[in-house]
Amino acid sequence: MIITLKDKCPQQQIDHLTGWLERQGIGVHLSRGKFQTIIGLIGDVTRVDKDTLEGLDIVERVIRISEPFKSANRKFHPDDTVVGAGGARIGGGHFALIAGPCSVESPEQILEVARRVKAAGATMLRGGAFKPRTSPYDFQGLGKEGLDLLLLARQETGLPIVSEIMNSSQLPLFADVDVIQVGARNMQNFDLLRDLGKMRKPVLIKRGLANTVKELLMSAEYVMAGGNKEVILCERGIRTFETYTRNTLDISAIPVIKELSHLPVVADPSHACGAAKYVVPLALGAVAAGADGLMVEVHNNPANARCDGPQSLTPEQFDGLTDQVRRIREVVAP
Amino acid sequence: MIITLKDKCPQQQIDHLTGWLERQGIGVHLSRGKFQTIIGLIGDVTRVDKDTLEGLDIVERVIRISEPFKSANRKFHPDDTVVGAGGARIGGGHFALIAGPCSVESPEQILEVARRVKAAGATMLRGGAFKPRTSPYDFQGLGKEGLDLLLLARQETGLPIVSEIMNSSQLPLFADVDVIQVGARNMQNFDLLRDLGKMRKPVLIKRGLANTVKELLMSAEYVMAGGNKEVILCERGIRTFETYTRNTLDISAIPVIKELSHLPVVADPSHACGAAKYVVPLALGAVAAGADGLMVEVHNNPANARCDGPQSLTPEQFDGLTDQVRRIREVVAP
């Protein structure tokens, strides 16, 4: 961490600041220049509050050099984390193919989709029971009944299940769900993250539409600070000025996260682009860029889906995708 | 709402679609062109699900012409809504000056700030008891004790109080709070919005960093659909590529919201820019652009604030601001 001071600070105030820092066990190096005086902070500055420093009269700017996350930081945990969920594993060379409908709609629908994606090679089943919708007038999901149908599909196919939670009060309903998903809009719902940190169950956190990679890792840190180390990160598109696609899949986030953190990262091309016709190229792009998994929407009858139909692949399209995914994995992660 | 069809749709499928729409009471006008066939939907299409239509095989694109919000829409409620909170009013010509510290820290701090901002002309007192923080290692607020201190300050000064809720389970604690604030990160926490819709108490919704004005109005719609019509909107900066300011205050949102909706809109320049030195020009800019109020951070000792010190005005700076605000209001809202 580096502090740059304003012009012409009284020496006494500088001494006051450096003394206060040193009493917290932080090493301090002062460099005086003609145009700028800077203080370098050496040691563990994770808990130093940037805002407090910037509030001081003599401080111009505070720059973090080391990252503010610790548990999620590859610097302190060089080896890849492998998250286990049901029989599936993800990270450290294990690839997860998570597929299923946007919303669970009926027993017939979820069972058919589950069987089809399993046959094609999926390793986990996704399905929404509680749906965050921009409009209060849109379909909001089947709720608890949806979770029950997912459990039924798991029983039939053996696929571990992933479903989205919307707030902490729903936690008891998720007791049997294999991976709890935190949606993009909840990525900074810190109370929810803190509660998930108390569990011992994998959590998949989707990056918010306007959140940086650093903030995504800080959200993982919230869960991990509570003792739950089983975190999967998910890139699902960020908001930009481009309008041909719903959002912009930030494929660079994949190698960036893999460098900064030991946690597994998956891509969700379906929500990123919002159109089935672009899902396959984006999915393959994410795999080639090093993703540890994919999360893809598949529906047996997209035209009649109650939610996000336009972005769902048919089971036939998914068959084609899985074959190409397998072959690209052979090239990039032999 | 307008539907554009793909090339060469079978007439039978078009008839099927138009028939289905007409049975829902929606008027349909079909226009066939050489390159494009379009269907215009006439009537109340608020409840028509855009996604469902786009999922149909023959549909290329669906365009909403009328806005998807209804209760918040000025088209259906031409007169300005006036929200009353304690003795204060906002909207329809009533200007609200909401001021106070980022976090409530101690009885001395909140009482002193409350007295100072009241003397300067503030009409409401703000203060955070529950703080959403990006890092789990940062100060998270005093919680219930913070709310109690706000109530004490209200008793002392008579100022109605505004404070941020983080999830529905905290609702009982907010029984005596005059205005419940939904933070930017919670703008699309739909469960929370729905629960606030069941209350009969003003709600101030901050625009999310990556949310459009339309989405902000849809979030108001969530609250209003539950019967709670007392909604205040707040522009507090959006995320862009510019880094000199923390976020970019979208001042255009003020006239846009005032055109689209009858709800009052306030601006929060403090969070938008993140630096006290820019707060006054941005606050004056927002007032000149037609805002119904301001939400400004004021701290009696910014350099020692436990949170967001760098963006807080001193009481003296706030005195200067309120005088200029008053004079600009005379120009733009005589």
Added chain:
Amino acid sequence: MIITLKDKCPQQQIDHLTGWLERQGIGVHLSRGKFQTIIGLIGDVTRVDKDTLEGLDIVERVIRISEPFKSANRKFHPDDTVVGAGGARIGGGHFALIAGPCSVESPEQILEVARRVKAAGATMLRGGAFKPRTSPYDFQGLGKEGLDLLLLARQETGLPIVSEIMNSSQLPLFADVDVIQVGARNMQNFDLLRDLGKMRKPVLIKRGLANTVKELLMSAEYVMAGGNKEVILCERGIRTFETYTRNTLDISAIPVIKELSHLPVVADPSHACGAAKYVVPLALGAVAAGADGLMVEVHNNPANARCDGPQSLTPEQFDGLTDQVRRIREVVAP
């Protein structure tokens, strides 16, 4: 194209508008609704000026349904365009591997890089002679001498050359250059585009940092409207709020462009991310997503490059990349 009218327009003004449109040979369909009256325009509306219509008193909004580009539009030219440059070809199944240093620095440098990238399988050589630099104090390129060195390298290796032009006055210097590159900052330098439209020589247009895919295609249209049909498009990253990478490679632009247009599209991962460590995953991602080519910076001594060293691959790294590219092409374009 669809025109929505304001409430309560006098019938006479509507008749005036529809009559004026019909006299231009455009079909008109009027739909009157309770809340909204819309006019659908049918026929070739490429030359209808959206701004003029929106300026009319009775018009609320004008929405383009068909794309405003014509020569670049796949709808009117379903087959892929194959651009030939020197012996190389790109598009329609032909993949271009364009590699070389950011700037041409010396005969030794450009010859060594050219030999190395050719041996690894590059099909074209890139190198900057005129460099657009944000700071007037930075190295601005060797100018004409740089172009001469590129021609020398072409003579030695047989690789066709690609180099960036900065304004029309430089055109005579580019007479022997195989592909003229228009940089991201010049994507909407319309005078330059118009002059390039008069040439009969391939033009590679880089997408601007804040330009939509539609604007990129409109810039291609400028060149093509002049009669020059040999246009290659290049996705090189857009500007977003994320700061770990210099820009955000918009990989979705690849399938979107391939759907909308028949022109070949390449990706430049080097400028997109600005860091050599991310170039390989992004390059592979772009190929898997369907790019017709790659443009990659390679330098024999990145640490001493005069420009953009941090994002250049070494020749050894490039060897590894080309092998993986070849194998991914076998999966996605067999």
Added chain:
Amino acid sequence: MIITLKDKCPQQQIDHLTGWLERQGIGVHLSRGKFQTIIGLIGDVTRVDKDTLEGLDIVERVIRISEPFKSANRKFHPDDTVVGAGGARIGGGHFALIAGPCSVESPEQILEVARRVKAAGATMLRGGAFKPRTSPYDFQGLGKEGLDLLLLARQETGLPIVSEIMNSSQLPLFADVDVIQVGARNMQNFDLLRDLGKMRKPVLIKRGLANTVKELLMSAEYVMAGGNKEVILCERGIRTFETYTRNTLDISAIPVIKELSHLPVVADPSHACGAAKYVVPLALGAVAAGADGLMVEVHNNPANARCDGPQSLTPEQFDGLTDQVRRIREVVAP
């Protein structure tokens, strides 16, 4: 400038780097920490190439502390620059009200608009002769004839004129124009900027849609490095995800620029929002935020304007605006 080094750098390489820097007259302070070693550079680092340093094997990151612009920097020139153009002045307390049509269309049009805006209090006349248009099929301006008409209007009204140049070859045509405008799309047309630096005539530079304030100041630096100190900066909206307005007026840029630089800054609300109905509130907002001037589109017959009609004020609307502007100036710049 601060350099952070990678873990475990050999001391010899560090010595090599610090020695090299010192030989360039730059002071060096080395701070070794447990997790991080940093080098602080003290002195004039304007000409140190960040890219070169980042290309070194041992360097992790380079952070600029002082700004890379010098001539435009308030630190080195604390007093406001006052730019004189014809009889008008801008900066240092002088407010410029620049008004006129988007395009010059005819003698009648430009003369009438010039007379009307002069009567309302405008201090300069704007008008486009060369128009950058996204589509090659749109109206491109009257060219030289347009400039002649502007000169005629100046003769009639005495108003100095501002018009946009599109490339250096047009410079001779601008010999009699009072202020040469560089459009947003040309903000980083470095050759053009360099040529304008050789002139002794005011230059108004519009911020690009995706350009940071720092880049805008670097573009001013290009002009000033050539010896032309008469630069006016213009905020005209940046590109964001919001679609209700064409662009997002970044009002914060006004106080930010005034802090960083001594150059005058104006706002162009017309291009920022693209809709006449929002121009007045945004104009007033910009003035209240401290702008040194406004650039506003006014047309005597917006509905029949050949370009950007929807965003033009009528002369009557402009009359109302100027009165409010005057009164707000009295509040913020008494």
